[in-house]
Amino acid sequence: xxxxxxxxxxxxxxxxxxxxxxxxxxxxxxxxxxxxxxxxxxxxxxxxxxxxxxxxxxxxxxxxxxxxxxxxxxxxxxxxxxxxxxxxxxxxxxxxxxxxxxxxxxxxxxxxxxxxxxxxxxxxxxxxxxxxxxxxxxxxxxxxxxxxxxxxxxxxxxxxxxxxxxxxxxxxxxxxxxxxxxxxxxxxxxxxxxxxxxxxxxxxxxxxxxxxxxxxxxxxxxxxxxxxxxxxxxxxxxxxxxxxxxxxxxxxxxxxxxxxxxxxxxxxxxxxxxxxxxxxxxxxxxxxxxxxxxxxxxxxxxxxxxxxxxxxxxxxxxxxxxxxxxxxxxxxxxxxxxxxxxxxxxxxxxxxxxxxxxxxxxxxxxxxxxxxxxxxxxxxxxxxxxxxxxxxxxxxxxxxxxxxxxxxxxxxxxxxxxxxxxxxxxxxxxxxxxxxxxxxxxxxxxxxxxxxxx
Amino acid sequence: xxxxxxxxxxxxxxxxxxxxxxxxxxxxxxxxxxxxxxxxxxxxxxxxxxxxxxxxxxxxxxxxxxxxxxxxxxxxxxxxxxxxxxxxxxxxxxxxxxxxxxxxxxxxxxxxxxxxxxxxxxxxxxxxxxxxxxxxxxxxxxxxxxxxxxxxxxxxxxxxxxxxxxxxxxxxxxxxxxxxxxxxxxxxxxxxxxxxxxxxxxxxxxxxxxxxxxxxxxxxxxxxxxxxxxxxxxxxxxxxxxxxxxxxxxxxxxxxxxxxxxxxxxxxxxxxxxxxxxxxxxxxxxxxxxxxxxxxx
Numbered sequence: 001x002x003x004x005x006x007x008x009x010x011x012x013x014x015x016x017x018x019x020x021x022x023x024x025x026x027x028x029x030x031x032x033x034x035x036x037x038x039x040x041x042x043x044x045x046x047x048x049x050x051x052x053x054x055x056x057x058x059x060x061x062x063x064x065x066x067x068x069x070x071x072x073x074x075x076x077x078x079x080x081x082x083x084x085x086x087x088x089x090x091x092x093x094x095x096x097x098x099x100x101x102x103x104x105x106x107x108x109x110x111x112x113x114x115x116x117x118x119x120x121x122x123x124x125x126x127x128x129x130x131x132x133x134x135x136x137x138x139x140x141x142x143x144x145x146x147x148x149x150x151x152x153x154x155x156x157x158x159x160x161x162x163x164x165x166x167x168x169x170x171x172x173x174x175x176x177x178x179x180x181x182x183x184x185x186x187x188x189x190x191x192x193x194x195x196x197x198x199x200x201x202x203x204x205x206x207x208x209x210x211x212x213x214x215x216x217x218x219x220x221x222x223x224x225x226x227x228x229x230x231x232x233x234x235x236x237x238x239x240x241x242x243x244x245x246x247x248x249x250x251x252x253x254x255x256x257x258x259x260x261x262x263x264x265x266x267x268x269x270x271x272x273x274x275x276x277x278x279x280x281x282x283x284x285x286x287x288x289x290x291x292x293x294x295x296x297x298x299x300x301x302x303x304x305x306x307x308x309x310x311x312x313x314x315x316x317x318x319x320x321x322x323x324x325x326x327x328x329x330x331x332x333x334x335x336x337x338x339x340x341x342x343x344x345x346x347x348x349x350x351x352x353x354x355x356x357x358x359x360x361x362x363x364x365x366x367x368x369x370x371x372x373x374x375x376x377x378x379x380x381x382x383x384x385x386x387x388x389x390x391x392x393x394x395x396x397x398x399x400x401x402x403x404x405x406x407x408x409x410x411x412x413x414x415x416x417x418x419x420x421x422x423x424x425x426x427x428x429x430x431x432x433x434x435x436x437x438x439x440x441x442x443x444x445x446x447x448x449x450x451x452x453x454x
Numbered sequence: 455x456x457x458x459x460x461x462x463x464x465x466x467x468x469x470x471x472x473x474x475x476x477x478x479x480x481x482x483x484x485x486x487x488x489x490x491x492x493x494x495x496x497x498x499x500x501x502x503x504x505x506x507x508x509x510x511x512x513x514x515x516x517x518x519x520x521x522x523x524x525x526x527x528x529x530x531x532x533x534x535x536x537x538x539x540x541x542x543x544x545x546x547x548x549x550x551x552x553x554x555x556x557x558x559x560x561x562x563x564x565x566x567x568x569x570x571x572x573x574x575x576x577x578x579x580x581x582x583x584x585x586x587x588x589x590x591x592x593x594x595x596x597x598x599x600x601x602x603x604x605x606x607x608x609x610x611x612x613x614x615x616x617x618x619x620x621x622x623x624x625x626x627x628x629x630x631x632x633x634x635x636x637x638x639x640x641x642x643x644x645x646x647x648x649x650x651x652x653x654x655x656x657x658x659x660x661x662x663x664x665x666x667x668x669x670x671x672x673x674x675x676x677x678x679x680x681x682x683x684x685x686x687x688x689x690x691x692x693x694x695x696x697x698x699x700x701x702x703x704x705x706x707x708x709x710x711x712x713x714x715x716x717x718x719x720x721x722x723x724x725x726x727x728x729x730x731x732x733x734x735x736x737x738x739x740x741x742x743x744x745x746x747x748x749x750x751x
Contacts (some may be wrong), residue, residue, distance in 0.1 A: 083715045086502040105503070112507035207698060263592065263612040266699050407504040411717055421700055 031093065031343045032068070036351045039072040039088065040100035041081040044272040045296040048368030049100055055363070056355045069351060072096065077268070079209050089114040092341045097348040098355075101148055101337040103138040108407040109337075110141045116338040117145040121349045127357075127374075135373040138402070139335050148335035149356055152370025154291045155329040155396040156219055157316045158182070164285040168192035175315055177322045179223070179249060182286070186258040189285040198278060199258045201287040204250055205421035206414070207268040213413040214330055214403065217420055219288055220246035222401050223319035223328040226453040228412070229404035236404075236412065236445055238438035240453020245320060247423045247430035254424045262424055272296075279312065280305040288317060291393045292369030298386075300367060314389050316396055329400040333373075371397065408445050415440040496725040502718030517725035527726065529701055530709040534685065534733055537620060537705050541684045542677060544624035549631020549676075554661070556632075557639055568632075575629030583693025586622040587611065590694075615695045615703040622690055627683065631676055638672030639665070674745040678738055685734040706730045 031037075042050040050073050057069040074081050082105060088094045089112070101109070109115050122128050131149070139148040162172045168188040176182045186199035193199075203216040221228060226242025229235070237243070253259040264270065275296035278284035280303070287293070295301060297308040316327030336355060342348045354360070358376050365372040366386040371393050372378045384390055403409060419437045422428040428436065442450050464472075471478070496517055500510045521527050552571065556564050574582070589595045590610035597607040611618050642665055650660045666673075688707040691697065697704035697712070704712070706726060714723020 079716055083502065083718070086507075086718065090502070090507070108504040111505040112501075112503040114503065114507075205699075207696060263609045263699070266612070268696060414717065418700075425700060427700065 033344050034066055034347070035068045035070050035343070036097045036348050037070040037072060038098045038100075038351070039074060039085055039096040041078065042073040042075050043077060043081070044269070045275055045302065046368070047302070048295060048364055048370075051300070051367055052355065052360060052364045056351065056360065060351055060354050067347065067351075077209060078102065086112075086114070089339060089341075095339045095341040097339055097342040097344075098352055099337050099339060100151075101335050103148070103150065103333050103335050104403045104405045104409065106139060106147050106335070106337070107141050107405050108410075110143070110145070110147050111407060113340055115147040116340045116342055116345060117147060118149065118338060118349075119146045121345075122146055122149065125353060127353070130358075130374045130376050132373050132375065134397070138333055139337075142405075148337035149352065150333055150335040150373045151356070151361065152365050152368060152372055153331050153333035153397075154369075154371055155331055155393050155400050156215055156288065156290050157314055157327075157329060157392075157396065158286055159279070159289050159293055159312055159314055160286045161279065161282060161284070161311055162313050163311055164189060164193065164197060164282060168285070173313060173315070176318050177326065178318050179220075179320050182318065183249075183252060183256075183258065186253065186286060187256070190256075190258055193285070196283065198260050198284040199286065200253055201259060201270075201274055201278075201284060201289070202250065202253060203265075203270065203288070204254075204417075204424050205262075205266045206417045207266050208270055209268075209417070210413060211271055212420055213416045214332065215288055215290060216250070217246055217416050218330050218401075218403070219317050219328065220249050220320075222330060223317065223324075225323070228416075229406075230451055231404075233451055235449050235451040236408075236441050237453040238441050238450055239434060242320075242453060243437070244430045244434045247419060247433055250420050251423045251430055255426075265424065266421070276301075276303050280308070290369075291371060291389070294387070294389070295367060295369040298367070298369075309388055314392050316392075325399045327396070327399060329396040331397075331400040331402055333370075411444045412441060415444070492724045492727055495720055496728055498721050500720040500724075502715070502720060504718070507718075513721065517722050520722065521725050521729060526701060526704075526709060527729070530704050530706050530726075531729070531733065533616060533701075533703065534705040534730070536616060537623075537687075538681060538684050538733075538737065540616075540620040541623045541627065541687075542680050544620065545627045545631045545680055545684075546673070546677065548624060548628045550635050552628065552632045553635035553639055554665075556636065571629045571632055573629075574626050577626070579626070579687075579689035580693055582622065582626050583690045586618065586625070586690075587694050590618050611695050612699055615699065619687075619691045619694055619703055622694060623684065623687055626690065627680060630683075631680060634672060634676045634679075635669070638669045638676075641672075642668050671745060674741045677744075678741045681737045681741070682734055685730060685737070706733065 038053060038056075040049045040053055053071050053073070057071055060069055061067060074084050076084060082102065085096070085099055085101075086109075088096055089109070095114070101115075106115070134153065135150040136146070138153070139150050140146050158176070160172075160174055162174075165174055165185060165188075166172055168185070169192070170185045170188055174185065176185065182200070189197060189199035202220075203211040205212055208216070218228065221242055224240075224242030224245055226240035227237055230237050254262060254265075259265065260270070264273075267273070274284060274287060275289070275293050279287070279293075280297070291314070294308070296303070297305040297312075299306070316329065319326060319328050336352050338345060338348050338352065356374075358374065358380075361372060361374050361377045362380055362383055364370060365377055365383055369387075371390075372383065377383055378390075378394075387393075403413075415437050418440075419428075419433040422436070423430055423433045438450070438452075497512060497514060498510050499506045499513050499516075501507045552567070556567060577585070587594075592607050592609040592612075594610075596610060597605075601607065646664055646668075647660050650664050655663065686707055687705070688711065691703055691705060691708055692711070695703045697708040706729065710723050710726040710730065713719050713726060717723075
C-alpha cells in the first residue's frame with residue numbers, strides 16, 4: 001500500500017517534469033504555411049503604413065481565400081520599433097515573414113542573417129523595371145545582394161509659414177542662400193512675434209533620436225566641406241571644422257533663443273507636436289524637416305489641416321556659405337524586406353508585390369508624404385495633384401545624400417545626438433563636444449578607422 | 455511476494471529530491487537559468503543585430519574592462535547610489551513616522567490613512583510615472599499651485615530630474631515601509647514602554663532608547679528589501695524622464711536598457727546588469743552587517 005502510494009508520487013513527479021520539459025520544447029511549434037506575418041511601424045503622425053497594410057490584408061485575402069495575412073503593427077518610435085523587430089527575428093518561430101525595414105539598417109540585419117536575399121524574385125518580377133536606380137542602391141547591401149524593395153524615399157529641407165515670415169518682414173517666396181540668412185530670418189521672426197512663436201526648429205538631442213542626427217545635424221554637416229564618413233578612405237571623420245561649425249549653428253539658435261526652449265526640444269514627442277500643433281496653430285515659423293511633413297496635414301491625418309497649402313512652403317536648406325550646389329538634403333527611406341525564416345517565400349513575395357503595386361504605392365506615396373521610387377507613380381497625375389510640392393522635392397533628389405549604412409552607424413549617430421545635446425544645454429562648447437565625439441567614435445570603430453577632417 | 459522481502463530504503467537524498475524535483479526544475483529553469491545566461495552573455499559580444507548576432511564570440515572580460523573606462527557607467531553608478539540613498543532614507547523616515555503616528559489611533563483613521571498610502575503603492579509603475587509627470591511638468595499641477603505665490607513656471611523634470619524621480623519613488627514606496635514597521639511596532643511590548651515612561655523618559659527618549667533598538671531587525675530586513683526594490687527601478691524613471699535631460703537621471707537600469715536594447719549590445723548590457731548586482735550586493739552586506747552586530751551584542 002505504502003509502496004504504491006510512493007510510486008504514484010514518484011510517477012506524478014516524473015510526469016510533471018516530463019510535461020514541463022515537453023511544453024518548453026514544443027513552444028514555438030510549426031507555423032501555419034498559409035499565414036503571412038507582416039510587421040510594421042505605426043507611430044505618431046505616421047499612419048500611412050497601417051492604412052496600406054490594412055488594404056493589403058483585405059485585398060489579398062479576398063483574392064486568396066486560403067491565405068491569412070497577419071498584421072503586426074508596432075506602436076513605437078523608430079529605434080524601439082527596430083529593437084522589437086530584431087528581437088522577433090532572433091527567434092525563428094516569432095520572426096516575421098515580411099517587415100517594414102529602414103534601408104539604413106539593411107546591412108546590419110543582413111549580417112545578422114535576418115533577411116532573405118531577393119535578387120531572383122525581383123529579377124523575375126515583370127514590374128521591376130519601373131523602380132529607379134536609387135531604389136536599387138538603397139536596398140542593396142555591401143555584399144551586393146538585394147534585401148528588400150523600397151516603398152518610397154524622402155528629402156529634407158526647410159518648411160516655413162509664409163504668413164509669419166511676411167509679418168516679420170522676410171520676403172516670400174523665401175530662398176535663403178546661406179546659414180546666416182536662415183538665422184537672420186529666425187531673428188526677424190523672434191523680434192516680431194516674441195515668445196508666442198518658435199522661429200526655427202532644428203531637431204536636437206537624444207530624445208529626438210535619429211531625427212536629431214539626420215534632420216538636424218547631418219542636414220547642417222552636409223552643407224559644409226566635411227562629412228561624417230569619408231567614402232574614399234572608408235574612415236569616420238572626426239575633429240573637422242564642419243563638425244564644429246554645425247554644432248556652432250546649434251549653439252547659436254539655442255543661445256540666441258531662436259528655437260524651442262531646450263526642455264521642449266528635449267521632449268521625445270517634439271516632432272509630433274511640431275507638425276500637428278505648432279505649425280497649424282501658427283506657433284512655429286520655420287522647421288528643418290522631412291518632405292513627409294504633409295502627412296500630418298492631409299485629409300485622413302490625425303488632425304487634418306486643409307489650409308496648409310495656402311500657408312506652408314518648402315525651400316531647400318542652403319549650404320553653409322552657399323558653396324557647392326547651393327543647397328543640400330539628406331535622404332532615407334523604408335523598404336519591405338523578407339525574413340530569412342519566411343515560411344513560404346513565394347507566397348510572401350506575392351503579398352509583397354501586391355503591397356508594392358502601382359495602386360498601393362500611389363496610396364502610400366500620397367498618405368505617407370513620400371517621394372515615389374516607381375516611375376509610374378511619380379508620373380501619375382493623381383500623385384502630382386495630391387502632392388503639390390512634388391516638383392520641389394524632385395529637384396533635391398539629385399543632390400541629396402545618404403547616411404553611411406555601416407553597422408556602427410547607430411552608435412555614431414547616438415554620439416552625434418549627445419554632442420548636440422551637450423551643446424544645446426550649454427554643458428560644452430562646440431569644440432569640447434567635438435572633442436568628446438572624436439573620443440567616442442574612436443572607441444566605437446577603433447583608432448584605425450578614424451581620420452581627422454579639414 | 456514483494457511485500458515480504460525487506461525493501462531497500464531509498465537513499466536519504468533521493469527521498470527529498472524526488473518530491474522536490476518539479477519545484478527544483480522550475481527554479482533552475484526560470485531562476486538560475488537566466489542568471490547563468492546573463493553571466494555567460496556578459497562574457498561575449500552578443501548583439502541584437504549585425505554580424506555579431508549571427509556569430510557570437512567569447513570575449514572574456516572585455517565588456518567589464520570597457521565598463522570601467524566608460525564615463526557613462528561611472529556617472530550612472532553615482533546616480534544610482536544617490537537615487538538609492540535618497541529613496542531608502544526618505545521611505546524609511548516617512549514609513550516609520552507614519553507607522554508611529556498611526557499606532558494606537560482609532561480604526562477609522564488607520565483605515566483612511568492606510569488606504570491612501572497603500573493606494574500609491576498598488577498603482578502600477580507606469581501610472582505612477584504619468585501621475586508625477588503630470589504633476590511636475592511645465593503646465594502641471596505643481597506650477598499651477600506655485601503660480602498663486604507668484605513663482606514662474608518651470609519643468610521640474612528638466613530642472614531637477616533626479617530629485618523628481620526620488621520623490622516619486624518615495625511616494626510610491628512609503629506604503630511598504632509603513633506596513634512592515636507597523637507590524638514591527640505591534641511586536642514591541644507595551645510594558646517596556648510603560649516602564650520607561652514611569653522612569654520619566656520623554657516620548658522621544660522612549661522611541662530612541664526602547665522602540666528603535668527593538669525594531670532593529672525589522673529595520674534591517676526592510677532596508678534590505680527596499681534597497682533591492684529600488685535599485686532596479688526602471689519604469690518610473692523611464693516614464694518620467696527617460697534618463698534625461700542629457701544623462702542626468704540615467705541610473706544603471708536605464709543605461710542597461712540603452713546599451714542592450716537601443717544600441718543592441720547585449721553583451722555590454724548584461725555586464726551592466728551584473729554591475730547593478732554588485733551595487734545591490736554591497737548595500738545588502740552593510741545591512742546584514744548591521745543586523746549581525748546587534749545579535750552579537
